[in-house]
Amino acid sequence: MTAELVRGQNHPLDRSRVELRIAAGVPVVAGMTLGDERGGLPGAEAVVHPGAPRRPGVEVPDRAAAEHRLTVDLDALPAAVHRVSVLLALAARSGAPATFGAAPAPSVRLTAVDGTGLAGYTVTGLTAETAVVAVELYRRQGAWKVRAVGQGYSGGLAALLHDQGLARAAEVAAEVEAAAAPDPAQEIPAPAPVGTSAPVGTSAAGAPAAAGPVDYRHPKRRSTPAPGPTPPAPAPSGAPAADGPPPPVAGDAAGWSMEERLYNQIWGMFEDLARSVAAYRSASDFAASRLEQELDEVLADPRNRLGTAADVARATARDRHATLLTQARAALDRDLAQLTAESEVVEPALPPAFARWDNPVWQGPHVPLERPMALRLGDLHLPEVLDLRIPMLVRLPLERGLWIDSGPDSVVRGAEPGPEREFGRRELGSALTDGPPDAAEIRRLALEAAVAIAARLLAVHPAGEFAVQVIDPGGTAAQALAPLVETGFLPGPPVPGAKGVAPVLEGLIRRVDLVQMAMRSRAADALPPDLDTAEQLLIVHDFPHGFDDRAVTMLRYLADEGPAAGVHLMMVADRAQAQEFGPVLDPLWRSLLRITPVPDAHLADPWVGHAWTYEPALAPKGSQVVRQVLTRLAEARRAAARTEPAGPPLPPTH
Structure with a gap:
């Protein structure tokens, strides 16, 4: 069919x-x-x-x-x-x-x-x-x-x-x-416009000023065009048409597994929303430019600037502009209704790696047998559609590190209150204050976001195949890192000062060098027995405090060479505070994916280049889900360690 x-x-x-x-x-x-x-x-x-x-x-x-x-x-x-x-x-x-x-x-x-x-x-x-x-x-x-x-x-x-x-x-x-x-x-005469009930108007220049009414009905519901501009009565809100598109189904995309089908379906929804909004913006821009052109034509002749005829011409142009905007919004609303219905069936079906923290999938025990193909870092939305959010997924293993911007510039662009900012604050689910977040609150939220991402990475990898290390020279992250320390995923609070920087970086660089040599020589069995072959996430907090030139060089090396050897970098830093290193850090910043602890419109899609508002994947306000997940995960991994003492394999090459 x-x-x-x-x-x-x-x-x-x-x-x-x-x-x-x-x-x-x-x-x-x-x-x-x-x-x-x-x-x-x-x-x-x-x-x-x-x-x-x-x-x-x-x-x-x-x-x-x-x-x-x-x-x-x-x-x-x-x-x-x-x-x-x-x-x-x-x-x-x-x-x-x-x-x-x-x-x-x-x-x-x-x-x-x-x-x-x-x-x-x-x-x-x-x-x-x-x-x-x-x-x-x-x-x-x-x-x-x-x-x-x-x-x-x-x-x-x-x-x-x-x-x-x-x-x-x-x-x-x-x-x-x-x-x-x-x-x-071989020329043939063109047929008359379809669905017109009156002659097409012309502008002062003699060009067509407006086409006949356009039939906006669903193609399947339209048979022969009916005369006149009156559209059919819309279906009641929330009631799908009997002959409309079939109801959406979770996993309705190509793929070898349900996880891959859901991943492809989410990317398809992302692209569909980008293109639908692009069409709406294009139609709105056309309506505005057409209104401006028609008003200019009315005012071009001084004899037409005053009087009843001028008022009628201006009113007609504005009515035509309103009609075009209404038609464009109706088309967008139809697309949004379909995408919203799809989102409502897809979101509950997502596996933990793709799911929000408030999804019930996080409430039960979860011991994965293999690494997922992607990870949810947050949500994306556009100002025209504040209540429709698309999951932001990144492929695993992480080919790029992450930079969580903890500076005050990470607040939503355009600090004046507005619907987009209020939506972000309402839906963020974190302990935001009533007013705009200050610098201290943004730093707290940035570290909270880092711990949430680290917990998610630990939870979606098989037992023993992922580990976390932290550099915190200022010693200010102890409270946020408490869930990782108490559950044993960190052996203790990070060593403060410069002496807590170099040993961690040197150990990870040694790991990268050894793994690279083992991969090139196909001699994984020759790795030292004390080498932890689990993938590593390095969280660097409060950079550049405690870093000298040598430490910065080592950090850049890990950002460039680490991902291929299973070492991934996550910076929690204020870009402005790192300016003292000058252009030496520019390659580092460009190699990392910037995300923010509060909603911010800084990400662009690869199709039409919209500026999407990113919202971090933080736990709901007052929720202990991150700590609970880490606790259950630690218990499951201790049980697995007692029954499966063998170490994990080497990370895959990219």
Whole structure:
């Protein structure tokens, strides 16, 4: 049965050879772009268009038409291709619609080579766009999926290709348009706009000022277009439509295990939310620029600045702006409803490594048999969607160290009160004061976050395969480290002063050197018997206090060479206080992933570059869950040590 997709929704593909059948109702140019793992285009050869219709694994038509059939053989694509974007652009023909908003909504049907339907998507909600990325086929963890995109560009093919990172976007767009230039003898008249109940208005310059009403109904619920702009009545809140998308299922993603499927599903939700909000922001920006342009046209003629006609023109422009914003928000709300429903079934199903501290999975005994594939460091959200949080997962073993910023600059950017900041303070769950956190509170929260991450790492690794060491020259971390000390994961409070720095660093460097030599020579059995082969997490608190130039050099060495040998670095430090070392520390900071103890909008996604607000994974206020987990874990590991005295294997190479 064909899956009817809405914008942002994805669907797995169970076969490698597929066809994309496009019906636009007006002549369009159909093509594809072959993107890398980040969606970028390496060059003009990654654009498949009428002038170059064949590339390994793909073929597109060589002319503009109202209907197209594109073929894709996923197994034949080069290994570097991770994303195949299907693009449509209006053909430059006399009498043809100037924008997609004045034309019937194009539809894409993904089928097997025998015609069996796999997925379908009708691109609705377009207005002034002349080019659009309709759908994309993308590869993740070796499996292919199709996603309904519907991202339009009023700047045409040049803007579309530039957005995908093509250096010669304008030149390639001109080549595509030239290759698709029609034969005048074959031109066909464009049909009238669908769903219009009144003539399309024009601006003072004679260009179309507004397309006819756009049908925003779900493609599966729409049959023949109904005249008039009145949309169907929405379903009651919280009641899914009977013929809408199927209810979400936890683990509905490609993967060999439930853990891998959940990991891929979370990343898919992250990307879906990023793209949905990007479409909403783009539509909002277009509405604002269109309002400004129409108001400028009203005021351009001094004779129109006053009087009833000017007031009517301004009111009409503002009403049109409000209508566009309402339509954009409605489309975003539909995407958010689907993602929220998915989050509600995914969050309770997460394993401990992915789960929040308030998840019941932490209340029972947990003795893992193998290391998980990823770890939750916190949550991410956007200002448009304050109550929908996406887990922030990082792969294990940690390829980059962590830097928990304990300086006052880690407070949410823009210190004035606002909904985003209040949401972060409300949901953080830690003992924040009523006012803005001061420097001492931020330092306390930073160390609390470090202990929570260390406890999570200890809990998700098999017994004896992970250990923690701490450097605290100032001796100010004793209270926060008490759960680790009392449960035996630290032999005692860290040695204060400079004498507590060099021995720890030297011991870890010796471990890194020995493990590297053993790996290069394939002689793991030759390691000294006193060497602890468990992965190590080094927490450095209150840097640079107690560090001289030699200690800083050793720290940089561990940051660079440690991860491959199973030694991971977590700094709890104020960047401003480390300025005395100058640029010598810049490579260290760049090699670490910066997170904050309070909500902060400093992380960007790899797709559209949104600034996401990060919230740390701290235990709820007043909860003893971290101490309880460490206590149960210590008991389980003591029991395991009595029955399994053998040491753990060497950490894997990266």
